[in-house]
Amino acid sequence: MSRIGLKPIEIPAGVEVKVDNANVVTVKGPKGELTQQVDKGMTINIEDNTVTVVRPSESKRDRSLHGLTRTLVGNMVEGVTSGYKKTLVIEGTGYRAAKAGKKLTLNLGYSHPIEVEDPQGIEVEVPDAHTIVITGIDKQKVGNFAANIRDYRKPEPYKGKGVRYIDEHIRRKVGKTGK
Incomplete structure (x- = not known):
């Protein structure tokens, strides 16, 4: 169980997060815009000013990518807000x-x-x-x-x-x- 991967990411005011069909995450904020391609197996849900990452299975590869994906998206959100x-x-x-x-x-x-x-x-x-x-x-x-x-x-x-x-x-x- 990934402790990091399960944490939701809070979206601050003035930040916009979008995910397209190819799992390209785009984050726009007061300091700029960042785009990152994440693994296609991970599901990224955006609800009520929070972003959550869900893994498809319990395989070793998916478990290792779960925390990585959450951290990458969290770093993008923090980067466009505070840098x-x-x-x-x-x-x-x-x-x-x-x-x-x-x-x-x-x-x-x-x-x-x-x-x-x-x-x-x-x-x-x-x-x-x-x-x-x-x-x-x-x-x-x-x-x-x-x-x-x-x-x-x-x-x-x-x-x-x-x-x-x-x-x-x-x-x-x-x-x-x-x-």
Whole structure:
């Protein structure tokens, strides 16, 4: 029994959810519109400002897709109402970020600066040289873009230099001991 799949999704005021015959879910809200193709076996019911997902059988595949489908639709509803935000922190001597137009420029200790173009639907802000704030309505795009930026220079365990999430804790190692 899927505890997540059985939970109903509340539809806030100002949000419109539609499902067509091919199980394409479209959610419109104050921040934008998202569309997602879900598995054809799942039944999505919309009643009285709630969305429920019903699985066709008790097979292993259907049970695993039940919770996934509910979570995808729930993330779409949350994205168009409040949006998603990831904050990255840059630590290290000479490491910094700058924003010019739609280009994010990262100086992360390499011989050249790294320039990254903002993906469509994602907004990147640089409040100071050591902080990057990524916002958007699609949870997957926001998380993927943040992970790609972090991959340019992952935090290392000895001095903690690199790009990390603001709530990420880096386990520090002691390093060499002198004689």
